[in-house]
Amino acid sequence: MVIVMPNSLGSHPSDDELEQYSLGRLGDEQATPLEQHLLLCENCRRRVEEFDEFVAAMRTALQETEREQRARPILLLKWLAGAPKPAWAGAVAAVLAAVMLVPWREQPPAEPFAVRLEALRAAISAGAPAGRPLMLEVDFTGLETGHDYRIEVVDAFGARVWNGSVRPGAERAAVALGRSLKRGQYWVRIFGSSEDLLREFGLAVH
Numbered sequence: 001m002v003i004v005m006p007n008s009l010g011s012h013p014s015d016d017e018l019e020q021y022s023l024g025r026l027g028d029e030q031a032t033p034l035e036q037h038l039l040l041c042e043n044c045r046r047r048v049e050e051f052d053e054f055v056a057a058m059r060t061a062l063q064e065t066e067r068e069q070r071a072r073p074i075l076l077l078k079w080l081a082g083a084p085k086p087a088w089a090g091a092v093a094a095v096l097a098a099v100m101l102v103p104w105r106e107q108p109p110a111e112p113f114a115v116r117l118e119a120l121r122a123a124i125s126a127g128a129p130a131g132r133p134l135m136l137e138v139d140f141t142g143l144e145t146g147h148d149y150r151i152e153v154v155d156a157f158g159a160r161v162w163n164g165s166v167r168p169g170a171e172r173a174a175v176a177l178g179r180s181l182k183r184g185q186y187w188v189r190i191f192g193s194s195e196d197l198l199r200e201f202g203l204a205v206h
Helices: 015-022 028-040 042-082 085-101
Strands: 113-117 125-128 134-139 149-155 160-166 172-176 184-191 197-205
Touching: 015 028, 015 042, 028 042, 042 134, 042 172, 113 125, 113 197, 134 184, 160 172
Parallel strands: 113 134, 125 197
Antiparallel strands: 134 172, 149 160, 149 184, 184 197
16 A cells, blocks of 8 residues: 655644554655655654654663563572582572473563553553563643653552553653563553542453
8 A cells, every 4th residue: 555645734644654654664655755744744743753762662671671581591590609509409400400301492582562542532442462561652642741650550450560650751652561461451540740540541451
């Protein structure tokens, strides 16, 4: 499909088209007219910048996950070096047994799954797979930017499973959970500085 952009600002590319452009997934025939539109449309340029920031946050989270995976064998060796000899010998025997019984394959870390949470009037739940670290793209449309908000994720029973903060610089902000969630229904909540509940999103993990 070729995106044909008019010279006027009466028609704008969709968010999906801008997101594909930010990810570098558009061919020349699609990207060229879109770039011509971006030269004239400040609003669309700002949306592309928001997508760029979100993609950068996802890549940072993935790199941190990879560093943690690489650090685990080093931490194990340091513990073995400082452990008493009997414990050290037992641990080595256990490791050797595991290596002989189970073929060694380095598993690449799971890529974070991006979930877009929209501020809509209708109660619509976003979907995400279980077993994948999640990256939430939270919609702050209508809320002030430039200061911190507390983000909380609770399960269907109201028990908190994740808590953090974010300072949005635009209408959307990327929030990296850095972990996966079990199957079930969750709620993502935004709290202001006075701990008032400002917004709530449904999140179904399957």
